[in-house]
Amino acid sequence: MANTGADERLLRALAEQIKLPLVQIASMAELGNPNSLESIAHITEAALSLVDGFLLSSQRAEQETLELEPVSLSSVLMETSHQLDFWAKQNNCDIEVRLAGKYVPVMAHQKSLRSALLLLGYSLIEARAVERRRHRVVLAAHRNPHGGLVAGVFDNQPGISADAFRRGRALYGSARQPIPGLGGANGAGVFIADALLRTMAAPLRVARHNNLTGLAGTFHPSSQLQFVS
C-alpha cells in the first residue's frame, strides 16, 4: 500500500501510535466496568479516525488533480468541535470554537479538512492531558494579511515552536517523540493531518491566533462565492 518514503514513515508512525488506544481498550475491557463502555466506543472512534485519515491522505496523494470544492470553514470547525467534545471531557479539557467574523467559503476538500482538524484536535487534547490540569483547546479561524483564511487548532500552552515542528517533520516514523511539545506521543495524528492538508496545498505550520499558539493550514477563499455571503 505504501508507495513512497513519506507514506512508509507515516505508516510506521501510525502503527506505533495505534498501540495506545488498543492497550487502553484492552485494559478497560479487562476491568469489566460497565461505565467504561462509552469510553471504549470513543477511544475506538479516535483510533479509527487516525486510520481513516492515513488512508485518505494516501489516496489523495495518488490523485493527479486537487479536487477542491468550496467549503464553509465555520461549519467544519463547529462539526469537528462536536466530534471532539466527549474526548475533551475525558481528558480534562474544554473545547471551544473561535471565529473572528463571517467567512466566505474556502477552496478545500471537505472530507480531508474535517479529518485533518479532527486529528489535530485529538493530538493536542491528548498531549495537554499529560499535564493533568484543566486546559483549553480552541478550534479557530482568522484572516491573514494576504487574504488567506487560517484554520487550525490552538491552545494557551507554550506548545510547539516552528523549529521543533520542522525537526519533527524530518524525524517522524523513526523517532519515538519527534515533537517534544506533544507530550509522550509520536505525533502520528499531526503528521497525517499535515499530509491531508498538503493534498489541498495548505501544509500545516505553527501559527498564532490572538494569544494562542497552535497548528494550522492557510486556505484561499473561493472566488466564485465571494459575493454570496
Add this chain to the structure above:
Amino acid sequence: MNILLVEPSQLLARAYTAALERVGHEVVCCSGAQEAIHALDEGLAELIVLELQLGGHSGIEFLYELRSYPEWQSLPVVLNTFAKSLQKPDQVFDRLGVTHYLYKPMTSLRQLVRAVDEASLLRV
C-alpha cells in the same frame, strides 16, 4: 503497599490504578518525571510502576536520577512500557534496579498486578 504510578495516558492511569487498588494497593499517579520526583519527595512510595516514554524527561533519565539518591536506590521499579528495544536492556535494567520489564501492548492488568506483587517481595 504504596505505589507510585508514572503513566502519561490518563485513561491507562485510571485503569492501572483501579486494577492495583482492587487488590489492596494505594496508588499515586504522576504523568511525568519531574512530577514523580516531587511525589517521591513526599516519601510515601514503596514501589514504582514506570512508563519509559514520557513527555519532557524520559523514563530512563528519571531512573538515573532516582538511583543517584541513596534513599531511593533500593526502591523496586516495574517497567510497564511501550518502549520495545533498548541496547543491552538486561545490563541497563540490572544497573538501574529494574525488577520487571513489561512490554505494555503484551501485558494484561493481571500480569501487571502479578509483577507488582512479585516486586514488592524484593523490597529491602
